[in-house]
Amino acid sequence: MGAFITFPAVLLLIVLLAIAGYALGRRKALSFPAQSTHSRPHQHAWHVVFATAAPSLLVVMLWLFFAGIASNIYTNMVTPDDLVDVRLSAQAREGLTEREIDIREGVLRTQFVAGVRSLASALDGYVADGNATEADIAGWNAEQDPIADRLRAGGQVLGPAVTNGMLSVAQVVRQFDRRVGTVGPIISLVLAIAGFVIALRRISAEFRARVVVERWISGFLIFASTMAILATVAILAALTLPSLSFFREYGFFNFLFGMAWAPAGDVVGIPEGRDGSYQSALGFVPLIWGTLYISLVALLVAVPLGLLAAVYLSEFASRRARSWVKPALEILAGVPTIVYGIFALITIGPFLQAVVGATVMPNTVSVMTAGVVMGMMLVPFISSLSDDVINAVPQTLRDGSLAIGATQAETVVQVILPAALPGIVGAIVLAASRAIGETMIVVLAAGALSNVQGIEPNPFGAVVTVTTRIVAVLTGEGSGFDSIDVLAVFALAFTLFFITLALNLLAQRMVAKYREQYD
Incomplete structure (x- = not known):
């Protein structure tokens, strides 16, 4: 039965039930005399649709969300503490305190759980495609069989290398996931059928379907607002725990005010610890300097050009010119950022170097x-x-200004722009947030340095940004997920989150201040 009772199949049944509910609800409502009914037939029909689909779909979404969390918790529970995959080797333990060992083994366990979940998903897909049976998988041995290569050859996405420990835990997790994956769809289907039957039975001439439908719609709007808030909370929660682990080991102020970024995994410029071993320097200042420096230059280019273009289009351009210029400008918004990065690398960089000279700008990548x-x-x-x-x-503001003798340019500068200032400030802050979070352009055009000492004041020099380091480490450049270097990128993301949050709060204050003057 588990092969048929799946969420896709249940979703199809819910849709069919909702369609049938609309038709049957409308037919039943039409059977009553029009003058004696409180609500119209289509309102009764929509009440049946909402009662059938809304609770069951809500259960589907919540079940899928919490099933993943429950599976991660279960995976962590069934992972033995003495498993080699989640313990540091004796060599790696040398020179570390018990607290540092606990933190790094905690990260190892977290990575192991993620690897098990990835392996379990790959095994499910491999079996579903008919490449193997459950009996075949039960006989696999990771030390003798090229399991990872076999799964990838079968079209499955797999993360780390497969070990026997991962394979045994993944098999247990798959059984848990199958049980959870069967119970959820059944509950959703039962709720849909119950809602379908109850809603049809409630239809009568006196039933206030119109009021109930309005309540359903209000509930959907509240749910959408709540989900937007919960998404922000979920993002913050995902960043907070690894960041706190990093701050406990490295130190919050050492990170926030450090003037050097030199991970121990790099081979050049590695600072040495007291015992002669490699020791990471993970200061935030060089990275945020590069990020804000590039963003400032971008805003100095974008704000005058964008604002003047907007003034021209709205106040001076003819209707014919506006119909051509505005779409031409907005084409730039659809260009992928990787294309901008390539353009910067092969065109703008060499052009700037030719203008200022190789002495001032040693490389084509720069701020x-x-x-x-x-x-x-x-x-x-x-x-x-x-x-x-x-x-x-x-x-009326334009007409009044022109009526007292102001020119069109004076009207724009002294009347229109001040009145539109709250919205313009909001646009600039949104652009600043977009610039701070940009990745591909800075990876290709600013320099992908991994070792930075101090800050670079030269605008024609190479810098490193926060997003560049996050991408570099999490795509394989780091020295392993048991390393503090990788934990540091969560701290980078955590700090960047609050910087952009502060920018948005500042923008809201500024908008509110100027809006009071022109409301």
Whole structure:
């Protein structure tokens, strides 16, 4: 039965039940005299649809979400503490305190759980595609069989190398997932059938279907708002725990005010510890300096160009010119950021180096290279938002200014832009947040340095950004998930989250301040 009672099959049945509920509910409502009914037939029909689909779909979403959490918890519970995969070797333990060992073994266990979940999913897909049976998988031995190669050859996505410990735990987890994956769809289907039957039975001439449908819609809106908030909370929770582990081991102030970024996994410029061993220097200042430096250059390019373009389009351009210029500007918004990065690398970088000379700009990658191209990317973003805000300024303000003798330029500068300032500030802050979080352009155009000492004041010099280091480490450049270097990227993301949050709060304060003057 488990092969048929799956969430996709249940979702199809719920949709069919909802369609049937609409037809049957409308037919039953039409059987009553029109003058004696409180609600219209289609309102009764929609009540049946909502009663059938809403509770069951809510259960589906919650079950899928919490099933993943429950599976991770179960995987952690069934993982033996003495398993080699989750313990540091004797050599790795040398020179570490008990607290440091506990932290790193905790990270190892977390990575092991993720690897088991990936392996379990790959085994399920391998069996579902008919490449093997459950009996075949039960006889596999990771030390003798190339299991990882076999699964990848079968089209499965697999993370780390497969060990016997991972294989044995993955088999237990698969059984748990199958049980959970069967119970959830059954509960959802039972709720859908119950809602279908109860809603049909409630239809009567006196039933206030219109009021109930409005409540359903209000509930959907509240649910959507709640999910947006919960998504933010989930992101913060995912970053907080690894970040706290890093801060406990490395130190919050050492990270926040450190002037050097030199992970011990690099082979150049590694600072040495007291015992002569490699020791990571993981200071946040060089990375946030590079991030904010490039963002500042990008805004210096994008804000004047975008704002002037918006003023021209909304106040000076003819209708014909606007119909051509605005779509041409917005084409830039659809260009992938990797294309901007390649353009910066092969065009803007060599051009700037030819202009200022190789002495001032030793490499084609630099702050200016990334900042100028990122500014080009942000121009349509700022111009489009500012154009909409400026067009929203009441025409009466324009007419009044022109009526007392002001020129069109004076009207724009002294009346329209101040009135539109809250929206323009919001557009600039959103552009700043977009610039701070940009990755591909800075990877290709700013320099992918992994060892930085101090800050680089030269705008034509190479820098490293927060997002660049996160991508580099989590895509394989780091020295292993048992390393503090990898924990550091969670701290980077955690700190960057609060920096962008502070920017948005500042923007809200500024918008509120200026809005009070023009409301």
